[in-house]
Amino acid sequence: MKIAIVGAGIAGLTAAHDLIKKGHQITIFEAANYVGGLAAGFKESHWDWSVERFYHHWFQSDAAMLGLIDELGWSDQLVFPRPVTVMHHKGKFYPFDSIPSALMYPGLGWGFNKIRFGLVNLAIRFTNNWQTLEKFTVDEWMRKYAGDKAYEAVWEPMVIGKFGERYARQVNMAWMWARLKARTPRLGTFKGGFQAFSDQFAAYLKGKGVQILLNSPIQSIQRNSQEGLTLTTTNGEMIFDQCLVTSSPSLMARLAPELPEQYLEGLLNLKSLGAVVLTLAVKHQLSKEGYYWFNLPKKAGFPFLALVEHTNYLSPEYFGGNHLLYCGDYLETDHEYFQLTQEEIIRRFTPSLQRINPEFRPDWVKNAWLYRTQYAQPVPFINHSKNIPDIRTPIPGLFFASMSQVYPWDRGTNFAVEIAHRAANMMGK
Numbered sequence: 001m002k003i004a005i006v007g008a009g010i011a012g013l014t015a016a017h018d019l020i021k022k023g024h025q026i027t028i029f030e031a032a033n034y035v036g037g038l039a040a041g042f043k044e045s046h047w048d049w050s051v052e053r054f055y056h057h058w059f060q061s062d063a064a065m066l067g068l069i070d071e072l073g074w075s076d077q078l079v080f081p082r083p084v085t086v087m088h089h090k091g092k093f094y095p096f097d098s099i100p101s102a103l104m105y106p107g108l109g110w111g112f113n114k115i116r117f118g119l120v121n122l123a124i125r126f127t128n129n130w131q132t133l134e135k136f137t138v139d140e141w142m143r144k145y146a147g148d149k150a151y152e153a154v155w156e157p158m159v160i161g162k163f164g165e166r167y168a169r170q171v172n173m174a175w176m177w178a179r180l181k182a183r184t185p186r187l188g189t190f191k192g193g194f195q196a197f198s199d200q201f202a203a204y205l206k207g208k209g210v211q212i213l214l215n216s217p218i219q220s221i222q223r224n225s226q227e228g229l230t231l232t233t234t235n236g237e238m239i240f241d242q243c244l245v246t247s248s249p250s251l252m253a254r255l256a257p258e259l260p261e262q263y264l265e266g267l268l269n270l271k272s273l274g275a276v277v278l279t280l281a282v283k284h285q286l287s288k289e290g291y292y293w294f295n296l297p298k299k300a301g302f303p304f305l306a307l308v309e310h311t312n313y314l315s316p317e318y319f320g321g322n323h324l325l326y327c328g329d330y331l332e333t334d335h336e337y338f339q340l341t342q343e344e345i346i347r348r349f350t351p352s353l354q355r356i357n358p359e360f361r362p363d364w365v366k367n368a369w370l371y372r373t374q375y376a377q378p379v380p381f382i383n384h385s386k387n388i389p390d391i392r393t394p395i396p397g398l399f400f401a402s403m404s405q406v407y408p409w410d411r412g413t414n415f416a417v418e419i420a421h422r423a424a425n426m427m428g429k
């Protein structure tokens with residue numbers, strides 16, 4: 001079959017891999033001038049490794065992603081350091097990336113709260129019954145079982161940071177279950193960065209006969225009289241037997257307005273948040289303790305959610321000796337951070353770096369990059385499994401696989417691989 005794939009992110013590349021193995025003819029259309037989608041990276045000419053536009057790593061539990069890398073024979077190019085994640089409490093930061101370190105965290109108080117916290121964590125890790133958990137919000141479930149104190153100290157800041165005040169109390173408990181279940185303290189990347197992986201994967205696929213067209217946004221997808229699909233590209237129309245779209249639900253709705261009303265409504269009712277990530281190359285290490293990931297509570301006055309010192313995870317040697325910091329946040333797309341200039345964002349964000357290291361001065365900053373995306377984090381409400389659109393759309397031959405459909409898992413490249421396998425299994429028939 002002649003199959004088109006819209007998007008050369010991890011899902012699009014993986015689906016191409018599966019479908020070319022079955023002997024189909026594959027063309028990937030990618031709007032950007034690079035492959036890798038949200039997991040893409042950038043580098044300066046004197047760096048050996050790239051760094052992701054939006055901080056990325058893999059967990060040791062990412063079976064689909066690690067399985068794909070293994071199948072490609074590239075497992076020797078994986079690295080899995082063990083960086084330290086910390087939480088804020090009364091102006092100080094404490095390690096918080098394992099049950100023992102969490103039990104030492106003073107924000108939880110002592111005694112009964114700690115025991116409850118430990119038991120709730122264990123219960124979540126051992127259960128697979130997310131279907132029951134999705135009936136409750138994180139807020140109501142955690143307050144009931146972990147208690148107000150533990151919830152307000154640990155999970156509430158995370159949920160508010162991730163989903164904002166608007167959605168924080170509506171997110172369902174299956175989301176938290178998936179987060180706690182699928183994470184490991186060791187964090188992985190590919191030698192050279194995620195972009196090196198995507199470039200190597202794209203080159204491999206081209207070698208197998210996949211056509212990858214960059215700078216090629218698809219404008220519309222329509223059913224044609226020959227029982228095929230007509231894709232409108234910037235260079236005219238092209239006809240395919242089948243098509244897989246890997247973009248956001250709202251873009252899918254715009255690309256294929258012929259979809260029946262019920263499916264279209266389902267796409268448009270899905271909610272998601274955008275992300276704003278500022279990367280700074282600085283002269284000196286910021287966290288003297290060598291901490292990697294700082295969860296920053298907005299209530300304590302931090303202007304963004306996560307501070308990530310990338311070079312406390314990977315050596316500055318890979319980045320021309322620079323120390324790299326990410327300052328990131330998830331926000332509704334009408335938030336002012338989507339409009340402000342890079343200079344203004346730097347002016348807003350950098351004063352809080354002195355709260356991590358009082359010696360920090362604005363002249364430490366050697367270079368800065370600002371990346372924003374409107375589609376970064378799907379929002380799962382109560383009983384969200386009912387809202388997930390089918391991969392097989394009602395238009396024959398048209399398939400859809402996005403971050404919004406990997407539920408109950410939270411979005412991630414591992415689940416992009418998994419959903420791409422599922423889509424590719426349904427296709428080519």
Ligand SMILES: Cc1cc2nc3c(=O)[nH]c(=O)nc-3n(C[C@H](O)[C@H](O)[C@H](O)COP(=O)(O)OP(=O)(O)OC[C@H]3O[C@@H](n4cnc5c(N)ncnc54)[C@H](O)[C@@H]3O)c2cc1C
Pocket residue numbers: 006007008009010011012029030031032035036037038039054055056057058216217218219246247248251275277328373375376377401402403411412413414416
């Ligand atoms: C801030 C942030 C942090 C994250 N951290 C992690 C992490 O640590 N670990 C992890 O595994 N995952 C992480 N993720 C999630 C991960 O990036 C995604 O789950 C994954 O990259 C999604 O892949 P995808 O192929 O489904 O979609 P995308 O990467 O979005 O790919 C879709 C592609 O379609 C293209 N496209 C869109 N419209 C068109 C069009 N009209 N025509 C042609 N092409 C089009 C886009 O340019 C894009 O390349 C993070 C995401 C964000 C935003």
